[in-house]
Amino acid sequence: MSASRKSPATPTRPEPESVDVVIVGAGFAGLSAAERLVSRGCSVVVLEGRDRVGGRSLTGEVGGIPVDFGATWVARRHTAVLDLARRVGCTTMPQYAEGRNVAWMGGRRFTYKLTIPTPSPIVLVDMARMQLALERLMKKVDVDAAWSSPDAARLDAISFGDWLDRRRPHRTTRALMNIVSKVQWGCQPAEVSLLHVLRYSKAAGGLDHMLDVEGGQQQDRLRETTQEIAKRVAASLGDRVVVGAPVRSISQDDTGVVVTTDSTSYTARYAIVTATPEHRADIEFSPALPAAAEGLNRTWRMGALSKAFAAYETPFWRANGLSGEALTDSGPVFITFDVSPEHGPGVLVAFCDPVFFDGFTVEERRERVLRQLVDLYGDRAAAPLDYADHCWGTDEFAPGGPNAAVGPYATTSYGSALLEPHGRIHWAGTESAGEWAGSLNGAVLTGWRAAEAVHDRLAEGVDAEAAELALT
Numbered sequence: 001m002s003a004s005r006k007s008p009a010t011p012t013r014p015e016p017e018s019v020d021v022v023i024v025g026a027g028f029a030g031l032s033a034a035e036r037l038v039s040r041g042c043s044v045v046v047l048e049g050r051d052r053v054g055g056r057s058l059t060g061e062v063g064g065i066p067v068d069f070g071a072t073w074v075a076r077r078h079t080a081v082l083d084l085a086r087r088v089g090c091t092t093m094p095q096y097a098e099g100r101n102v103a104w105m106g107g108r109r110f111t112y113k114l115t116i117p118t119p120s121p122i123v124l125v126d127m128a129r130m131q132l133a134l135e136r137l138m139k140k141v142d143v144d145a146a147w148s149s150p151d152a153a154r155l156d157a158i159s160f161g162d163w164l165d166r167r168r169p170h171r172t173t174r175a176l177m178n179i180v181s182k183v184q185w186g187c188q189p190a191e192v193s194l195l196h197v198l199r200y201s202k203a204a205g206g207l208d209h210m211l212d213v214e215g216g217q218q219q220d221r222l223r224e225t226t227q228e229i230a231k232r233v234a235a236s237l238g239d240r241v242v243v244g245a246p247v248r249s250i251s252q253d254d255t256g257v258v259v260t261t262d263s264t265s266y267t268a269r270y271a272i273v274t275a276t277p278e279h280r281a282d283i284e285f286s287p288a289l290p291a292a293a294e295g296l297n298r299t300w301r302m303g304a305l306s307k308a309f310a311a312y313e314t315p316f317w318r319a320n321g322l323s324g325e326a327l328t329d330s331g332p333v334f335i336t337f338d339v340s341p342e343h344g345p346g347v348l349v350a351f352c353d354p355v356f357f358d359g360f361t362v363e364e365r366r367e368r369v370l371r372q373l374v375d376l377y378g379d380r381a382a383a384p385l386d387y388a389d390h391c392w393g394t395d396e397f398a399p400g401g402p403n404a405a406v407g408p409y410a411t412t413s414y415g416s417a418l419l420e421p422h423g424r425i426h427w428a429g430t431e432s433a434g435e436w437a438g439s440l441n442g443a444v445l446t447g448w449r450a451a452e453a454v455h456d457r458l459a460e461g462v463d464a465e466a467a468e469l470a471l472t
Contacts, residue, residue, distance in 0.1 A: 016258060016265040019043040021454055024247050024259070024283070025274035027055020028081070028440050029428040031233045032447030033272050033454075034240060040455050045266055046237065047259065049246030050397050054230035055274075057440070062388040063311025063345045069390035070307075070401065071226045071440050072339070072349075073218045077205060078441035080448070081229070085222065088232035092220040096338040097213040099318060102326040102376045105172055109375065115211050116176060117327060126170040130177070131207055133167065137194075138202040144434035146199040147415035156412040160197045161190030175329040180211070182334055183351055184438070186303020186392075187405035196406040203437040213325070217439070221339065226440060246397070251286040252424045269461065270454045274429045274447070277418070278302050279398045285422065292417040299410035300431065302400025304393030306352040308333070308369045310384040315346030317377045324348055326376045332356040332365075333372040345385060348373060358391040365389055403438045404431050426450045 021037055023030045026048035034044045052058075060069040073095060074081055085092065103110055103117035110119055118124035142149045149155075164177055181189045184200065204210035210217055222228065234241045245261040250271055252258070257271045273280060277300035280293075289297070315338060317324055324338025332352040340346045350369050357365055366387045373381035392401040418432040428450040433442030 016267045017045070018267045019045050020268060020458060021270050021272060022047065022257065022259040022266045022268040023272045023274065024250075025055065025429070026050075026053040026230070026234060026241055026243065027274060027429070028057070028230060028443035029274040029430065029447040029450075030055075030272070031230055031237070031241075032084070032444045033274070033428055033451040034237055034447075035233060036448050036451035037455060038237065038240070040451075042455065042458065044240055045268075046234075046241045047245045047247050047261060047266070048241065048243045051244045052227075053234040053241060053243065054227040055443075056392070056401050057225070057227040057230055058390065059225040059227040060309070060388055060390060062309040062347060063384075063386040065311060065341055065345060065347055066225050067309050067339060067347060067349065067388070068221065068225050068227070070392070073221050074226075074440065075205070075209070075217045075219050076215070077209075078217075078436065078439060080444040081440045084233070084444060085229050088229055088236070090222050090224045090229050090232070093223050093342060094220055095213050095218050096315075096318075096340065097323050097325065099321045099323040101323050104326070104328040104330070104372075104375055105175060106329070111322070115208070115213070115216075117172075119172065123170055123172045126173045127176065130164075130167060130169055130173055134198070134201065134207060138198050138206065141195070141198045141202050143199055143203040143437065145416070146195055147412045149195075152195060152412050155198060156193050156195035156410075157408055158194050159190050159408055160192050160194050161188065163194045164189055176327070179327055179329070179334050182305070182353060183402075184210070185403050185405045186305040186354075186401060191303075191407060192405050193408040193411060195411050196404075199411070200403065200438050203433065203435050203442070204439070218337070223342075247283055249284040249286065250425060257424050269458060270424045270426065272426045272428055272447075272450045272454060274427075274443075274450075275398065276300070276302060276400070276404065276429060276431055278400065278404070285425070287423070289422055290417070290420075292414050293420070293422060295410075296414040296417040299414055300404045300406050303403060303405035304354045304358075304391075304400055305402055306332075306354050306357050306389060306391040306393065308350045308352055308357075308365065308389040309339075309387065310348050310350070310370065310373060310381070311386040312346040312348075312380070312384050315340045316380050317346070317348075320378070322377065328372060328376070331372045332368050336373070336376065348377075348381075352389070354391060354393045358394055362389065421453075426454055 020042040058069040100111040281297040326336040333350040428446040430443040436442035
């Protein structure tokens with residue numbers, strides 16, 4: 001009879017940690033939800049797949065100056081994120097807008113003063129015609145439930161590009177609308193539905209507020225960068241925030257949820273998921289998500305946008321009476337801004353189309369950007385002190401931005417799943433905001449909303465348990 005042999009010990013995972021609420025994502029929505037729940041006396045853990053907090057806010061550096069590789073601006077009406085910034089000691093400064101703007105359109109350069117370049121009376125009238133048509137359609141749209149708006153099916157059945165074609169815009173008007181689409185949704189007009197464009201534009205306070213610097217969404221930026229807000233909120237939450245912990249699965253039953261990362265599991269009464277719809281698809285849900293939520297994850301794809309920065313000894317364009325704001329209709333660069341510090345070097349940021357940008361080496365990208373900056377600002381733009389860029393479409397974790405590029409039919413088919421809880425799982429994130437969808441302000445508001453909803457359910461559970469005890 002052979003001697004018995006013991007089987008090798010099977011590695012065991014540590015016992016799950018237990019909290020009231022697990023929050024997936026340490027962007028502005030997740031951190032705001034965590035802060036609100038902690039203030040209500042709840043125990044939380046925030047799990048972030050990246051090795052940092054901030055989501056689509058990321059601090060980079062050029063010429064020794066911190067710059068926003070991601071989200072940059074706040075409006076005076078963005079009271080939620082402004083209050084958050086003030087509370088953690090971050091300060092705003094006006095976006096520089098003095099002087100004339102530059103346009104390179106139709107192969108020629110000209111300057112202008114208003115938000116929209118109008119090289120001729122014909123373009124001025126045509127742009128006013130297009131804006132009026134869009135504003136009229138926006139009145140029909142409910143930003144909290146665009147899929148239920150009057151005429152939603154018709155507005156969602158065509159792309160923004162198809163709608164523009166039917167209106168027969170002037171070529172300059174069309175080029176400007178292409179730029180709006182690329183900077184707001186990270187895509188061409190043909191890739192985004194008209195209803196989605198109307199919802200986001202109305203949520204942003206209308207076209208003027210969405211596009212303007214002074215008095216608009218580009219009114220101010222953070223001296224410390226927007227990611228610094230997230231870093232300081234995370235620091236106040238301490239070890240409740242865990243980075244480098246991508247969530248792989250979330251299971252639930254009648255008593256709670258189990259959220260699993262590569263190394264640890266957490267049990268909780270509820271979960272709040274702040275990932276974009278596209279990136280929710282990377283998580284295995286058990287029970288599976290309903291069909292509408294699965295459809296949302298498949299069709300609400302992220303756009304893509306890249307940013308490049310050039311630093312100079314001084315903001316030399318100002319001496320020439322230029323604001324540093326420019327629009328172009330050719331090449332990778334399509335819009336620029338002056339993001340210089342209040343004292344020190346001059347810094348230009350260029351928004352770049354990833355189709356003509358991301359697939360090149362950093363040296364090639366630099367050459368392409370500087371070539372266009374020379375066209376816009378003269379030969380001095382050819383020799384910066386430093387250059388840096390960031391391609392959001394090639395980000396290793398949760399790529400894409402600035403917002404979801406939602407194509408035709410996807411809003412009316414699946415938009416309602418943005419907010420509908422899946423059992424004990426609630427959703428947050430700027431895509432799920434009504435007013436201010438797509439902004440940092442929208443992200444903060446959805447974090448608060450989800451936190452209050454979960455807190456109410458936790459309180460109901462405590463009250464129910466107390467009632468049962470009173471009867472025994």
